[in-house]
Amino acid sequence: MLNTAKLRYLGIDLHSRRRRRIVVVCSWAAFTAGSAALESFLDDRSFSVHHHELSLWAAIAYVCLFYYLSVFRDGGAIRPFHFRTRPLAGLRGRVVVLNSLDDWARYYYGAALDDLPQEQQQDVLRRYRVGYYYREANKSRSPERLDERETMIRDRASASTLRWVGISCAVGAASLTGHNFAHLQPANIITVLFNIVFMVMAGPATVILWIEPDPHESGDLTLMEAPTA
């Protein structure tokens, strides 16, 4: 599930799980601090009353910007959760679009044309047609597609996130019981709701970065390297 080719964040090597956990904790601390700062800025009564729409846009911008710059970004340190497919009327299921030779090679053999053995390259060249072609997505062997283990990890992480969001909401509600909300500003509610949105967006990535063990590929590959001619 980890994207071994992009397992770096701000120059930090994230192959080690310990380092990944530190980055995750720091990221959440930074988000919480930023969120609190934004809330205190928007909490000002005159600002909130006169620019209540701005509060909403500020919260959206903050959450989106933080997400796309953070380690939790989809397609960053973690492989994209969803394989890009398109629905096509008349066909059951979804399709992928093949255009270049590499697209065809990835679809049939799971690697770019140059990385395939000669026999498979010949087969791809035999199948290849110039133009845009639709093929069934579930038959694709593209490396971008999540395999069964990765799909299971993603689904477990999503379920775990849902549980954590539920617990957080319940704890939040319990802690607010008995408080006087007369002074509550719309900005407060907006910030809290967008914190929940961020939890939903970044939660699965957090779980995966936290639990996935260190990739062991390199050592084994050296040991098991195919003999060179």
Added chain:
Amino acid sequence: MIFNRIAVLRAERSITRQTLAREIGVHAQTIGFLERGDYVPSLELVFKLTRFFHLPVEAVFSTEPFRPLSEQVYTMPVSAPKLRRRG
């Protein structure tokens, strides 16, 4: 717990994780998880693997730990004809 011989079979045939992963349509990390016994594959993946190695399922997967292959080879019953005594 399901035990497997994927690592041994892969080493025997000098196949990299990447190659095996590509052939059966999974990610190379998943092969690592399978070899370490950290992931129990689906029936579909089991059949893909055994088809790739041209072996029956029970030769690759077992519910009990496998004995080392070398041990099995050297304790196989010898069916060769008896040697004549010289002198």
